[in-house]
Amino acid sequence: MSDTNSAGTSVDVVDILTADHQEMMALIGQIHGTSDEGRRRDLADTLIAEVMRHAVAEEMYVYPAIEDHVPNGKEEVEHDKKEHDDIVKLMKQLEKAEPADQAFIELVRELEAQLTHHAGDEESEQFPKLRLHIPREKLVEMGGKVEKAKKLAPTRPHPSAPHSELFHKTVGPGVGMVDRLLDKLKKRSTGS
Numbered sequence: 001m002s003d004t005n006s007a008g009t010s011v012d013v014v015d016i017l018t019a020d021h022q023e024m025m026a027l028i029g030q031i032h033g034t035s036d037e038g039r040r041r042d043l044a045d046t047l048i049a050e051v052m053r054h055a056v057a058e059e060m061y062v063y064p065a066i067e068d069h070v071p072n073g074k075e076e077v078e079h080d081k082k083e084h085d086d087i088v089k090l091m092k093q094l095e096k097a098e099p100a101d102q103a104f105i106e107l108v109r110e111l112e113a114q115l116t117h118h119a120g121d122e123e124s125e126q127f128p129k130l131r132l133h134i135p136r137e138k139l140v141e142m143g144g145k146v147e148k149a150k151k152l153a154p155t156r157p158h159p160s161a162p163h164s165e166l167f168h169k170t171v172g173p174g175v176g177m178v179d180r181l182l183d184k185l186k187k188r189s190t191g192s
Contacts, residue, residue: 012139014127021119040099057149069133
């Protein structure tokens with residue numbers, strides 16, 4: 001069963017990833033819009049988890065499709081992976097920063113700039129190429145795979161699961177970061 005939009009048409013991978021970008025920017029806007037330190041921390045942690053899930057799903061399904069179907073795809077993917085690495089490093093710094101410190105807001109601004117650049121490249125360059133070179137039904141199918149990967153990404157993958165090696169290479173220390181975040185959120189929601 002594929003996701004559909006309000007018009008009842010199937011949502012493809014480009015729609016899903018573009019919506020992710022919009023959600024990330026909305027979270028950043030909320031961080032800028034609050035002076036409450038606890039809320040800032042929660043929003044930043046949510047943002048980090050969303051970016052990690054998105055990046056993992058892209059590297060598992062979207063980047064191989066770009067390499068296989070888009071002219072100069074391998075070079076584009078190398079560039080994107082480098083940007084993902086830079087974003088992950090920045091998020092690790094943000095995770096350690098105190099929300100009351102000016103450094104926290106500076107890191108949020110830097111992350112915002114990097115995400116805006118990365119999303120802009122994808123939305124203006126790569127996504128139109130994906131739609132040009134890959135049939136719509138394949139893009140819808142890829143969208144389903146991306147949604148599944150995003151649901152699985154925050155947890156440690158089962159050792160026999162396909163792509164587990166890629167997942168660990170992609171996320172590396174980020175896996176622990178997301179797992180710690182999930183533990184923290186569970187504690188908060190259960191009040192323990």
